[in-house]
Amino acid sequence: MQPRNHTDVSEFLLLGLTDDPELQPLLFILFLTMLLVTIVGNLLIILTVISDCHLHTPMYFFLSNLSFTDICLSTTTIPQMLMNIQAHNRSITYTGCLIQVYFVLVFATLENFFLAIMAYDRHVAICHPLRYTVIMNSRFCGLLILFSLFVSIVDTLLHSLMVLQLIFCTDLEISLFFCEVVQVIKLACSDTHINNILLYFATSIFGGIPVCGIIFSYIQIVSSLLRMSSVGGKYKAFSTCGSHLSIVFLFYGTGLGVYISSALTNSSRNTAVASVMYAVVPQMLNPFIYSLRNKDMKVALRKLINKIPMIFQECIV
Template sequence: MDPRNETHASNFLLMEVTEDAELQSLLFSLFLSMYMVTVLGNLFIILAVSSDSRLHTPMYFFLSNLSINDICLSTTTIPKMLVNIQTQNQSITYPGCLTQVCFVLVFASLESCLLAVMAYDRYVAICHPLRYTVIMSSHFCVLLILLPLFIIIMDALLHSLMVLRLSFCTDLEIPLFFCEVVQLIKLACSDTLINNILIYFATSVFGGIPACGIIFSYTQIVSSVLRMPSVGGKYKAFSTCGSHLLVVSLFYGTGFGVYISSALTNSSRNTAVISMMYTVVPQMMNPFIYSLRNKDMKGALRKLISRIPSLL
């Protein structure tokens, strides 16, 4: 048990993407392209919503916040991985690792909460249309963003502070391409019971409660839509939820894939790749899902793109 000797951690080693030099160049280009598409796609969504007065509604307010969060979550993980590929140095400092842990916790948890808030917005719009403007007031919409964000930041800081009290082993290799709190705790030699309890509690709160909220909202939506007399009304109601359902399926589907892969496979590399997809693919696909399936968004994007040459 030599690697279990305690040490004062100064650097951690992240998993190497690949040892093949030619494949490294290909993967660098691939992840750089995915990152650029993620940033530009979500930036276009934010600009389209802010520039078109027709999109100044709660639904698009939450969508623009989701796009901001997607940019932040991707920026937390991908640039460091690109630097590591380019320099062929997998080292990350202890403060840098803790910072990455904190930001990953914040933006991943906020993504889940935003999807739940967007489901609630659709629930109010479809099940209580006459009271929609009263319930989804601007102050209430801002509160639905700021309150979860404040709680999430406090939780992420608590996790980071609890990691600071741990003593780490001489084996400081993290089997992922980025620092993640669960993997970091596994490297500790000191007692991690409290840390693990906090992780299970946070997962239940920021993963379980939003998921239950989404399920409840769509149960009520389906029930309400099925009672509508006209086929056109049913189609219109379901069409407003289609994009959100795709985004929810992609986010929770990749998250479930990470859990299943870690439970069924012994390959840490496979788990690492799937974990990376969890923080890259949903954030990259969200702008395409909303822009291609939403008529108002497509119109706002066309206007925005047509104005770019005049601005230049």
């Protein structure tokens, strides 16, 4: 294969889920629906938290930030696929691919941090209830969000700059429906040893530490629950963790499934389908998990939905 430096590369090809023309309209409708459900569902979560003063707590503050991140991650990946299907063209420009790599990394890393922060919030609420408002004060919560954003941006910027140094071959086919940093690095003809070391190091640190934090938090939570004498208190305490645990298993379980699928099979189609399970499905289901499992969210959401017709009537008048 003839090597080409990054200035010669004009576009990459996103193979997507299938090249069967008969399935393209179905995929377009399916992913458009998933995108709209993700945006509307997460926007409702954000608006519900903003509109109800009873939800102005650290737990729901972090939830609204998670919902915003879910919207951003989905709108980074799905629209490009929809445009490619509509145009019957699987290409994405070199610049567009790098931009997609950057934002996918930023928002995926942010989601990873937010899940860990939410686990810590539940740990403090259950294990140290009397000190909760002191520990999880608004300043500290804001600093946690800013720190997560800063680390995500710096880490992603470093990966992106390293990708810019790569020389690519003529075979520029990406087996996913979006540009992902691992897949892009695989296409390089130049030495990717440093890129891979950086990738494994960053994944171990910025992925491993949050996961360990989540595990530690829930070990402490379970330990506190076992010491509670009241059955009702145990149920109430654990019910506040149920939604978060569901999202954690969904996010990390699907992500782990992608890498296991990639390791066990050489099928690009299987890898592409697996990628949907962590890049699209968790973001779409998060609002349903929180709204269906959380009593406070259900009450506040019902109030917000009841207000919507009144708002429209006022606008018309």
